[in-house]
Amino acid sequence: MPVAVHWFRKALRLHDNPALAKAVAACSAPNSSLLPVYTLDPHFVKNSHIGTNRWLFFLESLQDVDRSLSESGSKLLVLRGEPMTLFSTLFDTLIANGETVSLYFEADTSPYARNRDAAMLELCASKNIAVHTFNSHTLFNPSDVIKVNGGITPIVYQSFLKVITEKMPAIQPATPTLTQVPPLSDEMKALLTYTETFGFDAFQVPSMEDIGKAVPGENLVSTHKGGEREALKRLEEYMKQKDLVCKFQKPETNPAAFQPASTTILSPYLKMGSLSARTFYHELMKVYRASKIGYTKPPVSLLGQLYWREFYYTAGYGTPNFDKMLGNPICKQIPWRTDEQSNVDLEKWATGQTGFPWIDAIMIQLKQEGWIHHLARHSVACFLTRGDLYISWERGAKVFEKLLIDADWSLNTGNWLWLSASAFFHQYFRVYGPVSFPKKYAPESVKYVRKYIPALKNFPEKYLFEPWKCPIADQKKAGCIIGKDYPKPMCDHDAVSKVNIGKMKVAYDEGKVASPPKAPKGKKRPLDED
Template identity: 30%
Template sequence: MTEVSALWMRRDLRLTDNRAMHEMQRWVEAEEDRQWFLVFHLDPHFYEYSCPHHDYFFQNLEKFRKECDDQHIQLYFLHGSADEAFTYLKEKVPALTHLFFNEDEAPQAARRDEQVLKEMQQRSVETHAYKDAHFHRSDEVKKKDGGLYSVYTPYYRAWRQLEKEQPFECRLGRIISQQARLDLPQKAAYNKLSSYLNNNGKTWERTAEKDGRERLETFVEEIAPEYHETNNALSSDGTSRLSAYLKTGRLSVRTIYQALSEQLEEGNPGAEAFVSELAWRDYYNMIHATRPELKNTELKEAYRYLPWEYDEKRLERWKEGRTGYPIVDACMRQLNEIGWMHNRGRMIAASFLTKDYLIDWREGERYFAERLIDYDPSSNAGGWQWAASTGTDAVPYFRVFSPVRQSERFDPQGDYIREYVPELHRVPKKYIHTPWKMNEQQQKEYGCILGQDYPKPDVDHAVQRKKAIEMFKGE
């Protein structure tokens, strides 16, 4: 009897260095009469709600489908709830005996996977899940006593000592003749994807797997050696810009690590600095897997009942980049325009919302979840709890970012501000960080009338800083 395996594609949209794909290929190659196929499940939670985060992912998915076509590989689609979709798959493909996929430890995804595993096992389908999106699973980096870390620095020291896997070879062309041809109706499922794509807004360029590899090559050769000195500069291309490729799985962490291996062996501080940031992904994955309340509840119990303010007008001004603080507004407008924000910018924007506007961090976390094309539920929630001083190993509540000082340090010439806040493009360096200090004549001279062309700040940072500290101290 012919055995058939399915490779469930998820956030791993690539045909190279894919752990589950590698393992499925090995399984197929072990017996001549084994067959295989690729499948993607379209979750209504995503295709029924349009936002830049979903737009970007589905555009990557469609690009991946075409890449599969170019290799004469059929990518099949399912839709509906996960357990129903895979039950239907087994009914339509009774010869299905094995399901391969790369695991996801984020709580919501893990619950979905557990349900699918249960349904499949009840129908005599063997399931095989593999670590792929991260270097290490949530339970791999442990203290000497066997416990898990709650502070990043010692976690990273232990993480750095663990061996990192090499890329996994994937050559589906070698087993193309064993690809199963299924009687699996596709019109209804694919129509969900095509309908979504036809109705979304912005179109992103450079979403192919090869684009991710080209960006990696540019980063390694031109940026990584000086990354430790350039990664906080808002106005220059001093970051990797690899996060969106990691999010969709166009690149694997193993491929990135291998590309940096020579610089790491030489002890290059830029490469080391970047690898330490990759470790944050593993760290927050560990935190989220073991603390499933991360997205919705403060990890520090003492801060679970803080009297956050809710001011809808201020929240909208923050979202729109109309706070009157140029650096905050530039960060938010960058997010709204291109679906991405510099990591330094994310910290500035998050600190401002929680410590200057005193608005609940969950409001910001949800907005970023919709707008970021590289949105990762664990890293995003972890980052927001860090900025709000409510999470594990978070910034102390009494360390409040000054938006002016951050602006002067990380955009000293104001180039980043002028790019995203064009109302200020004629304002000189002296006032670019604090335009409210211009007098009326200067405002006219530089073509920026406050309250008309650009808003005046509606809060005083010094005053709000004191309020934030008092709120955390319970005064």
């Protein structure tokens, strides 16, 4: 009897899921079965760089897929352990029962995933199992982009746009949503009773407690619910705002806006695969084509944001040691601080204790909710690296990896390379001011700081972004003494930023960087700074 095993990974959805669609189609013959599987890989489960909010968002996404499958009488088999070991046992069990097994999954381009999938191909070859893989996490297959570019990874955004618009085929339509999938037969369930020896119910999506993770407390108040249903609802609601969609310019959005936010907040769903990038693209194109007012263009438009995602995926795929400074051919070799005090300073930054309210409010929001606006990310990343603390972008990227629900290996790394002026962007002297920058967004930025730093809720607006300048009488009146109820600033921004700019200039002048592949000069990405 044919059994099509579909291995869910990032594509946690039933819409535009070509791997799942092909697996379902393979079950059209009589007595064939579909077996949906997810593996909780210890590589991720034991990874300390995944925080509570991200785990919760992931489990909600997994539960939503299971719910959709259950509506058709199917069920998600959730196995816990090393994938090769789990699949080897699963395949042997099916083959011993006389089943003809095939495997379907979506391709993944991160370094760990590529090694894992290569091992899976070897395992399947040893057992004569046919494997079918599909690219659907990105609009373009990164390897194809590099191939049509003569084997060179484009590392300038405008050059990348030229490649994908002139040399790549048109983006394919999204595959139809699967409203029905083959039910999981009682015979198949009986065959899989060996999973009962694992000590858990493999046909139940685990809870936070089941995987040994902390249950969110009152200080974790993320309003971002995971899952395909929520993703499609948010996409539909956003696309109804046609003027907003057509006039969207990312650098013009407000980093302090909340309820509602000034951007789509669809990135967590794209990262988790609960929302297909192709579905997003085609829904956006519908709005653009119907527009009578025209629409903005990349790099600042909504389409431009999708293309930024593609750009970083391609750069990550084609650049050795992309997430490291050492051995990374496109990364500036900067002598970042490694002294003991840098560990203390990193902790203050990560926990929102720098003494700069704008920076601290952002990091507190990140810890509580798992998401912050892109210009907020710019502010705190610049502060940690070239702006104030001169701490490596690699250390900051790990904090983001843990706390962001949309933490994505390629995008997180690419953005940190950019914001630290280590790659892609080299105007290191353009620094975000932790006092001057938020003032541009008043009064929203005032409400923002007071929301996330209750100690400053009664502080005079005049001194809110530099509270150390507030007269002591006014501090007492506001019920917040600087140095006691809220920290003093950990550095003198005006002085230290000048020193750091000098250090960056020295590093640049010394040419501590390998020559990157040549690419045509293109328009620089917009950056708002002091």
